[in-house]
Amino acid sequence: MARRFRSGLVVGKFAPLHLGHEWLIEEAHQQCERLYVLSWSLPELPGCEAERRERWLAARLPHIQCWVLTPQRVAQWRREGLALPELPDNQDAPELQRQFVADFCLQVLGEKVEAVFTSEAYGDGFAAHLGRCFDQPVQHVELDRARQRVPISGSRLRADVHGLREYLAAEVYGDFVERIALLGGESTGKSSLSLALAKALGTLHVAEFGREHWLARSGQLTYGDLLHIGRTQVAREQSLAGRARRYLVCDTTPLTTLFYCREQFGRAEAELEQLAERPYRHLFLCADDFPFVQDGTRQDAAFRHRQNVWYAQQLQRRGLPYRLLTGSLSARVAQVLAYLQITSA
Structure with missing residues (x-):
């Protein structure tokens, strides 16, 4: 089956990785020949540290290339000569975070992605910023912003992970x-x-x-x-x-x-x-x-x-x-x- 895009991108904290995230990523994967998943959180959110998120993504999405970033890993790439800015803080301006993603695509992936997939309102601005950096159009594909497929969010789960455990795969819930x-x-x-x-x-x-x-x-x-x-x-x-x-x-x-x-x-x-x-x-x-x-x-x-x-x-x-x-x-x-x-x- 022909895919809609040669390459696409999903970015998120995945703190924790829930079934709504998994649905979005799988839907994006169906539309791309190559899908990249990028995750970071600075600071890390309790119980959802990088090591855990890396393990969750590997267990639940082994067929997809996922990157879980930390300041240490970015610093190592910078020492190796890659032109990357420092990993943005969660509270940094959207432009800084979008620029980091653009530089990551160019420096680490070596690819200008054609689409970004989100279920968020910021997706249009995100895609437009990447398009300017890549000097080519980047399409925003919005998937279920109303959260009708899987009615959950990371913040709700962090507030009541045991009461809302049905929204987590066993591999994820077990860590809590x-x-x-x-x-x-x-x-x-x-x-x-x-x-x-x-x-x-x-x-x-x-x-x-x-x-x-x-x-x-x-x-x-x-x-x-x-x-x-x-x-x-x-x-x-x-x-x-x-x-x-x-x-x-x-x-x-x-x-x-x-x-x-x-x-x-x-x-x-x-x-x-x-x-x-x-x-x-x-x-x-x-x-x-x-x-x-x-x-x-x-x-x-x-x-x-x-x-x-x-x-x-x-x-x-x-x-x-x-x-x-x-x-x-x-x-x-x-x-x-x-x-x-x-x-x-």
Whole structure:
């Protein structure tokens, strides 16, 4: 099918990238042989930093050439001799922002685009400015300015990302879900707590893959199994986060896997060490303050206590704040819920 334009451009903050953005970009792509998507925000908007936007665009629009710009990246191009101005601030005059886009097209893309696609009133002026810089007409293609296709905006989403989650793809919404991580030695009620918390919060929990894998291997794990466990635990978090509701309860973290790897083999792969540094929004350590229960797969109360001491030391060494949960299952659920209410206030 013949395309209407040889090349076209979509520019936006995409903070966050929502389904309305995706619709506009896909519609533009249908009309262009080559479509370029350009994104920047200065300053960055909370939760929508450049690294995230780059990841969202790559995940949702892998067939389209997308550029996420930062002052550092622009500075590097300038050092390499490209005639680019500094990245404009969000509050800079429209002419400065339009001129930057024109220079970017000429210097980085090496192409004078024929069309710009927007759903905004500024599109005509934007296209006219590019046309003057390129010494050729640039057409503004306006798509659904009334937002009838996808009735949402970035500012509304930033104000209520959880209440308006239906306008975000799972890959995007998952980055706004707060991970609740539970740590604790054997027989500290961690798995029971993760199920109870997920039910109380109306969300999902990530089961402990290490235990499942240990049972599947009849307790005979190799050194390589531990890195596989750490990777899989993180992959489970990533796959479930987009389907969770505000919170995702994580029954353990790769820090647990690191403990067992060092305990059994006296060493650990650098990748597993790095996975153990994975940040979580809320960290809780389950106290070993009730009788040890032997289910046939655990060691003993002394080992459990040593585990908990190690977790506490490691969290402190890494500068990661955590809360110690004590008492019965219901008491621990209440402690977590009270903490979340305070931190969300």
